[in-house]
Amino acid sequence: MDGEGSVRTSETANPKRQMKKIEAIIKPFKLEEVKDALGQIGIEGMTVSEVKGFGRQKGHTEIYRGSEYTVDFLPKIKIEVVLGDDQLDNAVATIIKAAKTGKIGDGKVFVSTVEEAVRIRTEEKGKAAV
Amino acid sequence: MKTILLNVSVSLALTMSPFALLAENAATNTPPAAAAPAKAEPNLEQRVADLEAYVSNGSRGSDAENAKVSSKLDGAPGPGHNAWQMTSAALVLFMTLPGLALFYGGLVRRKNVLSVLAQCLLITGLVTILWWICGYSLVFHNGGAMYGSLGFKFLEGVDSKPNGDYSYWVSQNVYAMYQLMFAIITPALIIGAIAERMKFAAIFLFMTLWMFVVYFPQAHMIWGIDGFMNGVWNPKAGIRAIDFAGGTVVHMTSGWSALILCLILGKRLGFGKENMAPHNMVICMIGTGMLWVGWYGFNAGSAVAADVIAANAFTTTTLATAVASFVWPMAEWIVRGKPSILGFCSGAVAGLVVITPACGFVNSTGAVIIGIAAGLVPWFFCYKVKAWFGYDDALDTFGVHAIGGTIGAFLTGVLADPAVNANLQLSTADPKNPATQNGLANIVANHMLWVEQLKAIGVTLVLACVGTAIIAYIVKAVVGLRPSEEVETAGLDLTEHGEEGYHTGAGQS
Numbered sequence: 005m006d007g008e009g010s011v012r013t014s015e016t017a018n019p020k021r022q023m024k025k026i027e028a029i030i031k032p033f034k035l036e037e038v039k040d041a042l043g044q045i046g047i048e049g050m051t052v053s054e055v056k057g058f059g060r061q062k063g064h065t066e067i068y069r070g071s072e073y074t075v076d077f078l079p080k081i082k083i084e085v086v087l088g089d090d091q092l093d094n095a096v097a098t099i100i101k102a103a104k105t106g107k108i109g110d111g112k113v114f115v116s117t118v119e120e121a122v123r124i125r126t127e128e129k130g131k132a133a134v
Numbered sequence: 135m136k137t138i139l140l141n142v143s144v145s146l147a148l149t150m151s152p153f154a155l156l157a158e159n160a161a162t163n164t165p166p167a168a169a170a171p172a173k174a175e176p177n178l179e180q181r182v183a184d185l186e187a188y189v190s191n192g193s194r195g196s197d198a199e200n201a202k203v204s205s206k207l208d209g210a211p212g213p214g215h216n217a218w219q220m221t222s223a224a225l226v227l228f229m230t231l232p233g234l235a236l237f238y239g240g241l242v243r244r245k246n247v248l249s250v251l252a253q254c255l256l257i258t259g260l261v262t263i264l265w266w267i268c269g270y271s272l273v274f275h276n277g278g279a280m281y282g283s284l285g286f287k288f289l290e291g292v293d294s295k296p297n298g299d300y301s302y303w304v305s306q307n308v309y310a311m312y313q314l315m316f317a318i319i320t321p322a323l324i325i326g327a328i329a330e331r332m333k334f335a336a337i338f339l340f341m342t343l344w345m346f347v348v349y350f351p352q353a354h355m356i357w358g359i360d361g362f363m364n365g366v367w368n369p370k371a372g373i374r375a376i377d378f379a380g381g382t383v384v385h386m387t388s389g390w391s392a393l394i395l396c397l398i399l400g401k402r403l404g405f406g407k408e409n410m411a412p413h414n415m416v417i418c419m420i421g422t423g424m425l426w427v428g429w430y431g432f433n434a435g436s437a438v439a440a441d442v443i444a445a446n447a448f449t450t451t452t453l454a455t456a457v458a459s460f461v462w463p464m465a466e467w468i469v470r471g472k473p474s475i476l477g478f479c480s481g482a483v484a485g486l487v488v489i490t491p492a493c494g495f496v497n498s499t500g501a502v503i504i505g506i507a508a509g510l511v512p513w514f515f516c517y518k519v520k521a522w523f524g525y526d527d528a529l530d531t532f533g534v535h536a537i538g539g540t541i542g543a544f545l546t547g548v549l550a551d552p553a554v555n556a557n558l559q560l561s562t563a564d565p566k567n568p569a570t571q572n573g574l575a576n577i578v579a580n581h582m583l584w585v586e587q588l589k590a591i592g593v594t595l596v597l598a599c600v601g602t603a604i605i606a607y608i609v610k611a612v613v614g615l616r617p618s619e620e621v622e623t624a625g626l627d628l629t630e631h632g633e634e635g636y637h638t639g640a641g642q643s
Binding site for chain 1: 474
C-alpha cells in the first residue's frame, strides 16, 4: 500500500488513531450483499452514495424512437467505511468476496489513511468514534 | 354524426298507454316549438314514433323541413345521447389535461417538463376564450364553404336545445363544448415538434393566429354543415371527403404544421451532440394510457349520439390501437433487438391517430388492417426518415400525427364500408340523404372514395403548411421565436415560468 511507512510513523505517535477509509465502488445490485457481509464481521456503520462513472466497462446505448444516445457514465454504488487498522484486511477481503461477479464492471476498492474522526454527539475521538 | 332515419309512421297496436304517459311527462319540460307556422299537434302514433327516433338517433316527425306536425320533444335533448356526449367531452379534455401533457412531458428533459405542461394549460384557456368569442361560430354556424359566420358569436343562441344540423338529440351547448375539446388538443399536439426551444410568448401568438388561419377553416370545411369537404352532410360538397373524428382536421393540420414550424424554428441547441433522452418514461406511459382511454370520447363520441355508429367506432378504435401498439414494438424487436416502452406507447398513439378518420366508417377487419399500417408506417418515419433529413421534430408530432393522419385519411377512402354507416348508403326514399345528393354514396359503392380523400389530403396539407409558414414568420418578426441560448440551456421551466419540476439533492426541502 502506498505511504505505508509514513502511516506506521503516525501510528507509533498515536496508536489510538490508526484509522483507514475504504471507498468501494461496486455494482448497485451487490449493495445488499456487501452490507450484510460487512455487518457480519462487525462493521457497524457505512455511508452509501449513488454515483456514476466508467472504467473498462464503458457505457451503454439507449434508443428512443430514432434517436440513439451513448451513455458513458454507468450507475454504481460507492460505499465508504472508516475503520480501525486492525479490521482493514478483513473488511477489504469481505467486500471483494461479496461484490465479485467475475465480469467486467465489478468495481474497485480504494484505501486511504484517515487523520482524525470525531463522534459529534459525545465528542469521542479516534477509533472510538468510528 | 346524426343518423338519418326516415321517420316512418309506425302503426302500433294497443299497448300504448305507458308510452303515452312517458311522452306526457317529457312534454311538461319542453318549451313550445319554435316560430314556424302553426303545426298540427302530434297524434299518439307520431309521439311514439318520436320516442323511437330518440332511441335510434333518428329525427322527430317535426324535424323535416316541410314538417306539418309538431313534436312533444321539440327542443328537448335526449338524455342518453346527451349523457354520452358530456362524458365524451370530458374524456377528450382528459386527453389533453393531463394525457398529452404527461405523454409529452415525460419525453422532454427534466429542465423543460413544466414548460410542456404550461403550454398545454395555456392552450386550454386560450382556445376556450377564442371558441366562445367566435371560434365555434366560424366552424359550426352555416356561412360559406371555408368559414362559417358569426351567428353564434359569444355562443349566442347556443343553448341546451339540439341543433338539427349536427344532432337531433344532443344539446347544442354540449356539442359546442365537445367540439371545443378538439379545438384544444389540436394545437396542443404541435407542441411536441417544437418542445424545449420556443418562447412562451411566441407560442401564445402563434397558436392564436393558427386557430383562425388553419383550424377554424379546416374544421368548417370538413364538419361544417355547408363545408366544402363535408361529403357526409353537405349535399353540395365540392370535395366529397369523409373524416369521422378528425384525421385531417386534427392530426394532419397539427402534424404538418408541426413540421413546418420546427423547420422554421430550427434545431434544439446541441441536437445530435447532447443526450436528449426522455427524462421520465414512466409519466410518458401514464400519459399514453390516458390518451387511449380519452380517445374513446374522441372517436366514439364523434357519432354525437350513443348509437350504432358510436358502437362501431368504439370497437374499431380498440382493435386498431391494440394492433398498432403490438406491431410497433415488434418491429423494433426485430430491427433493433429490443422492444421499448416508447415503442409500445408510440404504437398505441399511432393506432389511435390512424383509426381516427376511419373509426365510424370501417368494419373490424378494416380496423385491424389500419392497426398494422399504423404500427409500421409512422414507425418507419420516426426511425429512418427523420434521421435521413435531420429535422428536429423533438417528440415526433410529424412522424406520428402528420403521417398517421394522412395515411388514415387515405385508408378511410379505401376501407370505408357502407354497411357500418347508413350515411354512406344510397337513399331510396325521400328525403334523400346528402351522400345520395352529392354523389358520395355512389363514389363509395364504386370504390373510388380514395380519390376524394386524396383531394382533401391535398387541400389540408397546403392549408396547414402555407398557413403555418406565414404565421411563423409573422411571429418571428413580432416577438421572435427562440429564447436566448442562455435561457434554452438553463431550461424553460426556470427561465420562462420561475419554477422547477423536481427539487432534489442537498439544500432542497
